[in-house]
Each structure stands twice: as structure tokens, then as C-alpha cells.
Amino acid sequence: MVSEKQKNILNFINIFIEKNGFAPSVREICQGVSLKSTSTVQYHLEKLIQSGLLQKNYKKSRALTVNNQLSNKKIPILGEIAAGSLLMAEENVIGTVNYPNTDEKSDLFALSVSGDSMIDEGIHEKDLVIINKNQQIKNGDIGAFLINNSEGTIKFLKNIQGKQYLVPANKNYDKIPVNENIQPIGKVVSLIRDM
Amino acid sequence: MVSEKQKNILNFINIFIEKNGFAPSVREICQGVSLKSTSTVQYHLEKLIQSGLLQKNYKKSRALTVNNQLSNKKIPILGEIAAGSLLMAEENVIGTVNYPNTDEKSDLFALSVSGDSMIDEGIHEKDLVIINKNQQIKNGDIGAFLINNSEGTIKFLKNIQGKQYLVPANKNYDKIPVNENIQPIGKVVSLIRDM
DNA sequence: TTTTTATTCGAACATATGTACTAATATATA
DNA sequence: TATATATTAGTACATATGTTCGAATAAAAA
Numbered sequence: 001m002v003s004e005k006q007k008n009i010l011n012f013i014n015i016f017i018e019k020n021g022f023a024p025s026v027r028e029i030c031q032g033v034s035l036k037s038t039s040t041v042q043y044h045l046e047k048l049i050q051s052g053l054l055q056k057n058y059k060k061s062r063a064l065t066v067n068n069q070l071s072n073k074k075i076p077i078l079g080e081i082a083a084g085s086l087l088m089a090e091e092n093v094i095g096t097v098n099y100p101n102t103d104e105k106s107d108l109f110a111l112s113v114s115g116d117s118m119i120d121e122g123i124h125e126k127d128l129v130i131i132n133k134n135q136q137i138k139n140g141d142i143g144a145f146l147i148n149n150s151e152g153t154i155k156f157l158k159n160i161q162g163k164q165y166l167v168p169a170n171k172n173y174d175k176i177p178v179n180e181n182i183q184p185i186g187k188v189v190s191l192i193r194d195m
Numbered sequence: 196m197v198s199e200k201q202k203n204i205l206n207f208i209n210i211f212i213e214k215n216g217f218a219p220s221v222r223e224i225c226q227g228v229s230l231k232s233t234s235t236v237q238y239h240l241e242k243l244i245q246s247g248l249l250q251k252n253y254k255k256s257r258a259l260t261v262n263n264q265l266s267n268k269k270i271p272i273l274g275e276i277a278a279g280s281l282l283m284a285e286e287n288v289i290g291t292v293n294y295p296n297t298d299e300k301s302d303l304f305a306l307s308v309s310g311d312s313m314i315d316e317g318i319h320e321k322d323l324v325i326i327n328k329n330q331q332i333k334n335g336d337i338g339a340f341l342i343n344n345s346e347g348t349i350k351f352l353k354n355i356q357g358k359q360y361l362v363p364a365n366k367n368y369d370k371i372p373v374n375e376n377i378q379p380i381g382k383v384v385s386l387i388r389d390m
Numbered sequence: 391t392t393t394t395t396a397t398t399c400g401a402a403c404a405t406a407t408g409t410a411c412t413a414a415t416a417t418a419t420a
Numbered sequence: 421t422a423t424a425t426a427t428t429a430g431t432a433c434a435t436a437t438g439t440t441c442g443a444a445t446a447a448a449a450a
Contacts (some may be wrong), residue, residue: 025255038438044397124320194385232429232431254407395449396448398446407437409435412429412430416429419424
């Protein structure tokens with residue numbers, strides 16, 4: 001639907017805004033993408049608008065806005081996992097962290113890692129794990145789980161001989177069979193460590 | 196230093212940008228703050244610029260940017276560390292990553308980890324390490340170093356019996372004595388891993 | 391091939407927009 | 421009071437900028 005040139009223009013606009021804080025003029029786009037006619041740019045801008053990738057205000061200068069909802073958002077950091085399902089209750093939010101672009105809406109949150117049960121996977125105490133609570137934890141994934149409605153933990157989810165286990169990445173800990181006391185919270189999608 | 200009217204104008208600009216995605220024209224500011232002359236607005240804009248609260252590009256339309264550095268910035272991701280000092284050369288930038296607010300200006304960049312020499316510290320291949328190139332690497336810190344002007348690496352910096360070494364976190368690698376072939380790049384301040 | 395569609399260009403136009411100049415009025419300062 | 425400083429207004433100007441129109445060229449489809 002959108003040609004290479006149009007992607008090129010959109011990218012130029014993005015970078016220009018990023019760099020200057022305001023959108024380029026039609027003629028600046030001309031230069032930026034090696035086109036000699038303003039009407040050619042106009043033509044491509046129309047296409048981009050039709051594709052919903054760009055917005056423009058009629059007759060206003062530099063009034064281009066790029067439709068990237070990819071701007072990064074703040075996601076909450078939960079201190080300890082509270083009992084029950086009131087996981088996202090505000091009382092538990094101990095801070096926020098900026099997290100890069102994602103298509104997901106607000107199904108992300110961060111959790112501070114406690115313990116060393118995943119140390120062999122390079123997940124340390126105090127690390128911040130980003131969890132998508134609406135993404136299913138599949139075999140082999142690292143997920144966050146709630147045990148006995150009280151204790152939160154990060155573990156591998158693994159199928160062993162037809163049964164599911166929470167498997168730590170630390171020889172000193174044993175795997176835990178998944179039963180009704182184990183409640184999945186979400187998949188670990190990212191890790192942030194400040195030093 | 197700045198009058199009420201000027202604060203008023205600055206506020207109007209902020210809200211306008213927030214709402215529309217681009218800055219208002221001089222005449223739109225006129226309307227927005229109930230002034231009848233463009234030159235009056237011009238006069239106040241000058242004041243705001245002198246106070247360092249606003250930036251403007253000469254003769255460019257809607258080219259106002261408000262100086263609130265409270266927004267979090269994108270920092271470049273460098274693919275491979277290039278030889279010499281052209282570290283931040285644009286050719287090497289393979290992307291950007293959003294990184295939370297910091298007081299530092301633009302002394303941060305990200306580097307994709309290659310190799311497993313820091314595996315015991317939980318720094319994996321493909322992890323993104325955030326590096327502050329203006330922060331000194333002290334004894335015990337993890338830093339990024341350039342070896343022989345060609346190869347980039349992440350290591351501990353450690354003082355052992357009065358001599359400095361780059362120490363890996365992997366039993367399979369040896370420590371490297373620091374000499375003139377080792378060039379410090381910056382301190383590793385954060386780690387990001389996507390899974 | 392012919393026909394259609396996509397892309398590019400050039401030139402001209404209308405005006406939105408930043409800027410400069412002068413003057414008037416208010417507000418503060420001596 | 422007189423003098424200086426801050427603020428507002430009006431007008432005019434130059435041009436930066438979005439827009440339109442027609443035509444040429446390239447690429448794709450029939």
C-alpha cells in the first residue's frame with residue numbers, strides 16, 4: 001500500500017521531528033528525500049494520510065503529526081505481589097518505569113525480583129522484570145506466578161513427562177509441580193537492571 | 196524575570212503542542228492569550244528565549260520548542276564499536292532505545308552485547324547495555340572497553356595487586372591486563388533484555 | 391502492443407507567517 | 421514631577437510555505 005518512497009518520507013519526518021522538535025516543511029522534505037518538486041511530496045503526503053500513517057492540517061505550516069502510538073509509556077512497578085487478584089491495586093505501586101514501544105495497551109507492569117532462583121538465567125535480585133499479564137506463558141517461557149495467593153515468583157514453565165512444573169534456574173532449588181495453588185500472572189517479556 | 200503574560204504564553208504554547216502535536220503560529224498565540232498585535236507576541240517570545248525557557252528557529256514557521264528536558268529521550272544503539280574515536284558516528288547507529296529520565300545530557304548510548312564473557316554476571320549475548328561514556332569506570336565497576344582500537348568488550352575493571360585488569364565473569368576466559376591497547380569507553384549503567 | 395496507474399517535475403499562485411518599524415500607553419523608578 | 425522601562429498596538433513588508441494545475445516520465449497491467 002505504501003511505497004518505499006513513502007516509507008522513506010515518513011521516516012524522514014520522524015527523524016526530523018525527533019531532532020528538531022517540529023515537523024519539516026514540504027520543501028525540507030524535498031531535500032531530505034531527494035525530490036525536486038514540492039508537488040511530488042504533496043502527492044506522497046496524501047498517500048500517507050490516506051494510509052492513516054500521517055496527519056496534516058490544511059494550510060498550516062509544519063503541521064504534520066505522525067501516527068505512532070509507539071511513544072513509550074510509563075508502566076507501574078509493583079513492590080510485592082499482593083494476595084488475591086488485586087494485583088494492580090495502587091497501594092502496591094512503588095514507582096514507574098519508562099518502557100519502549102509496544103503495541104500492547106496497558107497489560108504491562110514491572111516487578112522487582114527477589115531471591116536468586118533464576119540466577120543461572122542472569123536474572124538477579126533487584127532486577128526489574130517486565131511482565132505482560134495478557135500474554136500466555138508457554139512451555140519453556142519464563143513467567144511470573146503467584147503461589148498460595150501470597151508469594152510471587154519468577155520461574156521457567158516446563159513440561160516434564162506430561163506434567164507442568166515451575167523450574168528455577170538455580171541448582172539449589174527444586175522444581176515445583178503446578179497445581180491449584182499456582183496461579184500464572186503473566187509472561188516475562190523484558191529485563192531491566194540498573195547498576 | 197518572566198512576567199505573568201510570558202508565563203501565560205509559555206503555558207499556551209505547551210498546551211497547544213500537547214494538543215495538536217505542533218507549535219502555534221505567532222497569530223495563534225495572539226488569539227490564545229488575548230493580544231491584538233503580533234509584534235507584542237514577538238516581544239514576549241524574545242523575553243522567553245532570553246530566559247532560556249523557549250527556543251525558536253529564525254524565520255521558520257511554528258518552530259518553537261519548549262525547554263522541558265523532563266521528557267525521556269531516545270538514546271542510540273551502536274552496532275559494533277568502530278575503530279578510533281568515531282564512536283558515535285551515525286553509520287554505527289543501528290537503532291534507538293527509549294531510556295528513562297536522567298540528568299545526563301547525551302552521554303548515554305546502548306550497545307548490543309556479543310559473546311558470553313560476562314555470563315556469570317547475568318549479562319547475556321544480545322542483551323542491551325546502557326553505557327555512560329562520561330562516567331568514570333572505577334574499581335569493581337563493569338565497563339565497556341575498546342581493545343586494539345577495534346574490538347569492543349564488556350568487562351569488570353579490577354585492581355589486583357596494584358595492577359588493573361579487565362576481568363570477565365566467565366571461568367573460560369582469562370583476565371586481561373590494562374595497557375595502552377585498552378581504551379575505556381564508559382561505565383555500564385543499565386541492562387535491558389527483551390525475551 | 392495499448393492502456394492504465396504510479397511517480398516525478400516545473401511553474402505559478404495565494405496566503406500564512408515571521409519580522410521590522412514606529413508610536414502609544416502603562417508601569418515603575420529617580 | 422520627570423525619566424526610564426515594560427507592555428501593547430498598528431501597519432507594512434518579505435518570504436516561507438502549502439496548494440494547484442498541467443504535463444512528462446516510468447512502471448505495471450491488460
